[in-house]
Amino acid sequence: MEQIYFAGGCLWGVQEFMKHLPGVIATEAGRANGTTHTTQSDYDGYAECVQIQFDAKVVSIEQLMDYLFEIIDPYSINKQGEDVGQKYRTGVYSKDPAHLLLAQEYINAREDKDRIAVEVLPLTNYVKSDEEHQDRLTRFPNDYCHIPLDLLHKYKNAK
Numbered sequence: 428m429e430q431i432y433f434a435g436g437c438l439w440g441v442q443e444f445m446k447h448l449p450g451v452i453a454t455e456a457g458r459a460n461g462t463t464h465t466t467q468s469d470y471d472g473y474a475e476c477v478q479i480q481f482d483a484k485v486v487s488i489e490q491l492m493d494y495l496f497e498i499i500d501p502y503s504i505n506k507q508g509e510d511v512g513q514k515y516r517t518g519v520y521s522k523d524p525a526h527l528l529l530a531q532e533y534i535n536a537r538e539d540k541d542r543i544a545v546e547v548l549p550l551t552n553y554v555k556s557d558e559e560h561q562d563r564l565t566r567f568p569n570d571y572c573h574i575p576l577d578l579l580h581k582y583k584n585a586k
Contacts, residue, residue, distance in 0.1 A: 434519075435495060436499065438456045440498065443564040446562075451481050459474050459550060460552055501539075508573020518545060
């Protein structure tokens with residue numbers, strides 16, 4: 428089992444989408460690469476993200492990147508849908524340099540690579556979100572989400 432962290436705006440929709448994908452074993456809502464040990468402030472530098480545990484024999488980093496790019500606006504800086512602010516930036520984070528290399532190669536292979544605002548960085552700090560934020564859209568499916576509902580349900584029965 429391997430881990431990668433995806434930031435794609437509000438973490439509720441990213442988690443709901445990613446947890447249903449083939450090869451994804453588990454997800455956890457959290458915050459990545461902040462400057463503090465808590466996430467009590469909007470000024471702590473964290474990106475809302477989802478920890479994705481996956482089976483690399485079933486799903487590759489490139490496939491996971493395809494999925495991420497299906498649900499984000501990769502050109503937007505600090506904004507996805509109606510969510511605005513640094514914590515809603517897009518990013519790919521990992522402790523495994525090979526994951527980061529593959530993610531960067533994925534972006535570099537795109538014709539629009541010069542416009543892409545998705546950061547690809549080593550994971551330096553991670554804080555798990557409180558239980559209220561875990562699997563939020565499973566528990567409250569009518570809550571706000573910037574990801575279109577048809578995409579949220581596209582892979583639900585794919586596992």
